[in-house]
Amino acid sequence: xxxxxxxxxxxxxxxxxxxxxxxxxxxxxxxxxxxxxxxxxxxxxxxxxxxxxxxxxxxxxxxxxxxxxxxxxxxxxxxxxxxxxxxxxxxxxxxxxxxxxxxxxxxxxxxxxxx
Amino acid sequence: xxxxxxxxxxxxxxxxxxxxxxxxxxxxxxxxxxxxxxxxxxxxxxxxxxxxxxxxxxxxxxxxxxxxxxxxxxxxxxxxxxxxxxxxxxxxxxxxxxxxxxxxxxxxxxxxx
Numbered sequence: 001x002x003x004x005x006x007x008x009x010x011x012x013x014x015x016x017x018x019x020x021x022x023x024x025x026x027x028x029x030x031x032x033x034x035x036x037x038x039x040x041x042x043x044x045x046x047x048x049x050x051x052x053x054x055x056x057x058x059x060x061x062x063x064x065x066x067x068x069x070x071x072x073x074x075x076x077x078x079x080x081x082x083x084x085x086x087x088x089x090x091x092x093x094x095x096x097x098x099x100x101x102x103x104x105x106x107x108x109x110x111x112x113x114x115x
Numbered sequence: 116x117x118x119x120x121x122x123x124x125x126x127x128x129x130x131x132x133x134x135x136x137x138x139x140x141x142x143x144x145x146x147x148x149x150x151x152x153x154x155x156x157x158x159x160x161x162x163x164x165x166x167x168x169x170x171x172x173x174x175x176x177x178x179x180x181x182x183x184x185x186x187x188x189x190x191x192x193x194x195x196x197x198x199x200x201x202x203x204x205x206x207x208x209x210x211x212x213x214x215x216x217x218x219x220x221x222x223x224x225x226x227x228x
Contacts, residue, residue, distance in 0.1 A: 004158070033216075042218065042220045042221060043159075043205065043218045043221075045215060045216070048214065048215070050214075055214065056214070056215065091158055091159070093158075093159075098214055100147050100209040100210065100211060100212075100213060100214065101147040101164065101166045101209070103149055103161040103164055104159075104161070104216065105161070106151075106158030106159040106160070107158050108156075108157060108158050109156075109157075109158050
């Protein structure tokens with residue numbers, strides 16, 4: 001099993017540019033999560049999908065952030081336009097289903113630097 | 116409000132000594148408790164979880180955790196620490212009827228040779 005796959009692993013961009021982060025969850029997993037990790041704020045849940053449908057996006061910081069899950073094997077997180085304060089490590093995680101007692105499987109993360 | 120507290124930013128222990136990383140929680144409903152570990156430049160990795168039943172849960176790499184309902188705690192323990200255990204440890208909780216996993220701020224463990 002390849003685990004959760006994220007791309008790119010590192011992204012350096014300039015303020016104002018569009019950034020797209022990609023995630024492939026573990027095959028057969030129905031729940032997908034996007035997190036952001038910073039030293040100041042720790043691990044923050046941005047959005048949660050179940051069966052490709054966004055269930056809770058209350059953690060999305062602003063309208064500049066958007067996420068999609070067009071099918072069970074792919075999700076994107078887009079930032080447009082990007083700002084320096086968006087610099088962080090972004091993690092995607094998946095879980096077999098939406099039951100509360102399931103653990104999450106995290107990808108390796110994308111380290112985003114916005115100059 | 117639902118919350119998880121890891122009262123120690125950092126724990127230092129000598130190799131071979133027992134280690135404890137503390138976690139307390141506050142949720143409505145029945146809690147489901149998790150520990151994850153994060154090594155440098157890696158994603159979080161699941162260690163163990165408590166759902167129900169025996170209060171002592173055993174997980175990966177020799178780690179275990181004890182659920183204490185009266186103290187609302189779920190401390191992570193290992194009888195003999197290894198240098199390779201040095202990492203960032205996160206406690207997390209979900210609860211009956213909730214779908215969000217609430218993560219603690221993390222505790223950095225340093226194991227000295």
